[in-house]
Amino acid sequence: QLQLQESGPGLVKPSETLSLTCTVSGGSISSSSYYWGWIRQPPGKGLEWIGSIYYSGSTYYNPSLKSRVTISVDTSKNQFSLKLSSVTAADTAVYYCARRSPPDAFDIWGQGTMVTVSS
């Protein structure tokens, strides 16, 4: 069955760029109808949607993070990636990748990866 796995550094310095990749296995990222998204959860807090991408490269981002976020897709590797620039301690969180099934449900999630912003 379809699985998602996040990967990337667990520690990022303030003002630097956070970079994560989500690898999709057991299915194709190029499946029509599905968007692929990033969601984060600060320690002890709730979920925050970061943004989503279609296999064609079409993206949409959370307006509150849009100036710092870039999401891209590599269909040849069945991966999509997140870059968050100018990070601060407030960006410390567990970052999840997930598949968005239409119209509006995240039906498959990765296990999450903890990213700490600290010098």
Add this chain to the structure above:
Amino acid sequence: QSVLTQPPSVSAAPGQKVTISCSGSSSNIGNNYVSWYQQLPGTAPKLLIYDNNKRPSGIPDRFSGSKSGTSATLGITGLQTGDEADYYCGTWDSSLSAQVFGGGTKLTVL
């Protein structure tokens, strides 16, 4: 502050029923589908309900969802200790052009 409002916590005894509310507005719940997620301690969220009231394959019918106007409700019957988790509602907000979630509700099965 979350766009969608949920009670911080609810509790009930094993075997009983509990409901969790999610309140929004016409720009989100009022005109879009609602989904519900269960997050067991230390794990990723899991989809429980989509399209307001549909259950993915493998989700027991003890879990149900409903929507009325700008509010949605998750119901859980026959509570089990294994249901202790955080529950989140989610939907699209047309004004914000963003996916939004409630602040989460911690369910305690006493």
